[in-house]
Amino acid sequence: xxxxxxxxxxxxIMPISLFxxxxxxxxxxxxxxxxxxxxxxxxxxxxxxxxxQLKSINLLNHYIGMKNIEPDSIAELxxxxxxxxxxxxxxxxLAFVGNKKLFVTWVIVFSLxxxxxxxxxxxxxxxxATDLDPNAIIKTTGVSYQPPLIGSKTILNFEVTSMPGIGGxxxxxxxTSAWVKIMYDYIKNRRKx
Amino acid sequence: xxKTNMLIxxxxxxxxxxxxxxxxxxxxxxxxSDAASKVYVAPGTHDEFYGLFSGGFNGQMSVxxxxxxxxxxxxxxxxxxxxNGWGYSEESKxxxxxxxxFIPWDDAHHxxxxxxxxxxxxxxxxINGNNTPRIxxxxxxxxxxxxxxxxxxxxxxxxxxxxxxxxEYVIAxxxxxxxxxxxxxxIATYKENFKGNLTFVKVDKETGRMSLEFQVRMPGFNYDLSxxxxxxxxxxxxxxxxxxxxxxxxxxxxxxxxxxxxxxxVNWRLAEKYLAEGKAKDEPGTYRHNIWNDDTHSATSxxxxxxxxxxxxxxxxxxxxLPTPKSPHGCDVDPSGEYIAASGKLAALIPVFSFSKMxxxxxxxxxxxxxxxxxxxxxxxxxxGEVKEPGLGPLHTEFDDKGYGYTSMFLSSEIVKWKxxxxxxxDRIPTYYSIGHxxxxxxxxxxxxxxxxxxxxxxxxxxxxxxxxxxxHSAQLYDISGEKMKLLLxxxxxxxxxxxxxxxxxxxxxxxxxxxxLEDNKHPHATFSEKEAxxxxxxxxxxxxxxxxxxxxxxxxxxxxxxxxxxxWHVTNLEQDWDIPHGFAVMGxxxxxxxxxxxxxxxxxxxxxxxxxxxxxxxxFCSALHQEMQGYVRVSPxxxxxEITFNxxx
Numbered sequence: 079x080x081x082x083x084x085x086x087x088x089x090x091i092m093p094i095s096l097f098x099x100x101x102x103x104x105x106x107x108x109x110x111x112x113x114x115x116x117x118x119x120x121x122x123x124x125x126x127x128x129x130x131q132l133k134s135i136n137l138l139n140h141y142i143g144m145k146n147i148e149p150d151s152i153a154e155l156x157x158x159x160x161x162x163x164x165x166x167x168x169x170x171x172l173a174f175v176g177n178k179k180l181f182v183t184w185v186i187v188f189s190l191x192x193x194x195x196x197x198x199x200x201x202x203x204x205x206x207a208t209d210l211d212p213n214a215i216i217k218t219t220g221v222s223y224q225p226p227l228i229g230s231k232t233i234l235n236f237e238v239t240s241m242p243g244i245g246g247x248x249x250x251x252x253x254t255s256a257w258v259k260i261m262y263d264y265i266k267n268r269r270k271x
Numbered sequence: 272x273x274k275t276n277m278l279i280x281x282x283x284x285x286x287x288x289x290x291x292x293x294x295x296x297x298x299x300x301x302x303x304s305d306a307a308s309k310v311y312v313a314p315g316t317h318d319e320f321y322g323l324f325s326g327g328f329n330g331q332m333s334v335x336x337x338x339x340x341x342x343x344x345x346x347x348x349x350x351x352x353x354x355n356g357w358g359y360s361e362e363s364k365x366x367x368x369x370x371x372x373f374i375p376w377d378d379a380h381h382x383x384x385x386x387x388x389x390x391x392x393x394x395x396x397x398i399n400g401n402n403t404p405r406i407x408x409x410x411x412x413x414x415x416x417x418x419x420x421x422x423x424x425x426x427x428x429x430x431x432x433x434x435x436x437x438x439e440y441v442i443a444x445x446x447x448x449x450x451x452x453x454x455x456x457x458i459a460t461y462k463e464n465f466k467g468n469l470t471f472v473k474v475d476k477e478t479g480r481m482s483l484e485f486q487v488r489m490p491g492f493n494y495d496l497s498x499x500x501x502x503x504x505x506x507x508x509x510x511x512x513x514x515x516x517x518x519x520x521x522x523x524x525x526x527x528x529x530x531x532x533x534x535x536x537v538n539w540r541l542a543e544k545y546l547a548e549g550k551a552k553d554e555p556g557t558y559r560h561n562i563w564n565d566d567t568h569s570a571t572s573x574x575x576x577x578x579x580x581x582x583x584x585x586x587x588x589x590x591x592x593l594p595t596p597k598s599p600h601g602c603d604v605d606p607s608g609e610y611i612a613a614s615g616k617l618a619a620l621i622p623v624f625s626f627s628k629m630x631x632x633x634x635x636x637x638x639x640x641x642x643x644x645x646x647x648x649x650x651x652x653x654x655x656g657e658v659k660e661p662g663l664g665p666l667h668t669e670f671d672d673k674g675y676g677y678t679s680m681f682l683s684s685e686i687v688k689w690k691x692x693x694x695x696x697x698d699r700i701p702t703y704y705s706i707g708h709x710x711x712x713x714x715x716x717x718x719x720x721x722x723x724x725x726x727x728x729x730x731x732x733x734x735x736x737x738x739x740x741x742x743x744h745s746a747q748l749y750d751i752s753g754e755k756m757k758l759l760l761x762x763x764x765x766x767x768x769x770x771x772x773x774x775x776x777x778x779x780x781x782x783x784x785x786x787x788x789l790e791d792n793k794h795p796h797a798t799f800s801e802k803e804a805x806x807x808x809x810x811x812x813x814x815x816x817x818x819x820x821x822x823x824x825x826x827x828x829x830x831x832x833x834x835x836x837x838x839x840w841h842v843t844n845l846e847q848d849w850d851i852p853h854g855f856a857v858m859g860x861x862x863x864x865x866x867x868x869x870x871x872x873x874x875x876x877x878x879x880x881x882x883x884x885x886x887x888x889x890x891x892f893c894s895a896l897h898q899e900m901q902g903y904v905r906v907s908p909x910x911x912x913x914e915i916t917f918n919x920x921x
Contacts, residue, residue, distance in 0.1 A: 137846075
């Protein structure tokens, strides 16, 4: 009987969390929002930490002429769940029947998808931050409205923090474990030979 | 020589009096050296208790944080409240309808928290309208008046609205007896024609919805205050009665002649049984039942007719009278339910009745006499003890969690602490001035929270910076956690609080609503997006379907209104963020502004009288561009042909 690839199984289980937990979070801190204001990016939707916070964020953004964030118009939210399901299922299958080569391929493909996702997120951020209504209520010079890809930044009166959500962390931990395993095997093999 | 002696004596007297003066001015305050730290609630932190204070002659209820004494909110109840449009908006006007028509004011006396197991549960708070008899229910998730029911065949709804163990009923006794049904008779026929009604209003466990279940037709006394029993006495309700003389003029003197008035004990469980047996008579009685709906953001007022009346002489065991010295006011049941303290305003002692002795006396038929078929129990057979020489003018008693009663003394202006069981006075402390009711958090409950007593004073005089002849009322907060009461804080109160109740913040705070959800808004004239914003003419009625969101109205430019039109401004606040209300005011309106909470729709009527262009604007500083939140409406002559035009969403 073939040995089960537990690391791959682990890496394929972790992204299941993405169906329940956000991939990415952007926190907006300001004195008049003691209760917090948070945008939660899931693989299939964008919400606030209650049903209304996205609306509040859009209302604030309209002062600087930023476009409304309309989850329905973001195509990525439609095909990301499918990609995730595909990767999870193939991961499961390969964990039981695959060989090492396929394992490495799976990890590389998923990692590349992650990097493309990050780039795409950055592109969206840039689009929102720069494509502003010329009739905006507040016009500033020298202020970039682009939130950080990861980390904190002060934008006007808001302290904006961008960081992975629980789903994002889980995905990262799964893939990182797989990479550690690959590196470990690679180094071990080199020593043997 | 004699002169020198006299000078020395005068000097000594002056020195002594100065000494005593300085003494009294320190000890008079009865104040705690670290009082400030005990009432200090640091900026940004919350009070331990919600204090719900009646507004008295302002007709409202106010919410104070305790122990800080900070005013948190005035809840409009029985009186129009121009600052948020209550009683002026089309939606809220039905709440103030009565069988007498629209009544924009009342005199609100006693807040009563809803109870479960004789302890406050944080769902609702009830309050009475004394002048045009009504009971209101306020929802403690929105701090908004949800329901008002009128009490027919009653007058001066004073012994109200006290509630039974599990809020099965709120009870409403009449302070003034009147002819029932009311009719044109000589006032001198009082004894023959005047009756007192005790009304039992049923409360739905889930929704809080009130309904008038039955009335008990009593002799023509004045029914002053009331409390339901608890634990052993939970099936009973106690009412204090004065004017057992049944005087009809100069009551000050004529109602103070009898040595004893009464506490009436009513068995409401038995009343339910008699009601089920069909013992009640159907009698006329017209009243209004007004209900606020949080989904339509509107009230309805329904005319109701007929009451079921139980007569004590036909319902044996329903009512007993306990003789009580001199014009009792408070009639307060201790946490165990065994003792009932009745405070006779003119009595030199506080009689405390024993519930178990009362039951024994009933069993042994220890009756002194009978009034209208109601047995009068023998005083000595029902008395548990008397608090001797408590002070002057005992009014009202509440209890703490350590077995003590606290009685307010109006005439001697003090609070007296006495021990339940031994009836001995253990401490007393002055109040400033002339205390009416007092309040211990949970002081009427089976498990009092104790900790503080609040004095609700009737006279303010020099306690604060003077503000001319008319001043705010004065309340004092005392620490009762130790053996001696200690004055902690003076705080002014709005209106004229008669009574207050307090509830731990944790029982209320987690349920407090932040917004109304737009998707739940079922208002028939709601506007859910700027695209739907519009102006519609139906004859001379013009409806403006308006939205407000930071920081503009839609539409904000309206033409085609004519003099003589009736314009309904239906304003929907599209915000769904916490604490972003928008206001709406239009020049020349004869009513008030609107203050519209997020997700709410409210309407104000405007009857343009002059030709011209009139501004309207947001009255609540909503955002950085609040001052820009404005619009214009053009009014043309009545016979003009100006078409309705308006701008609308992008």
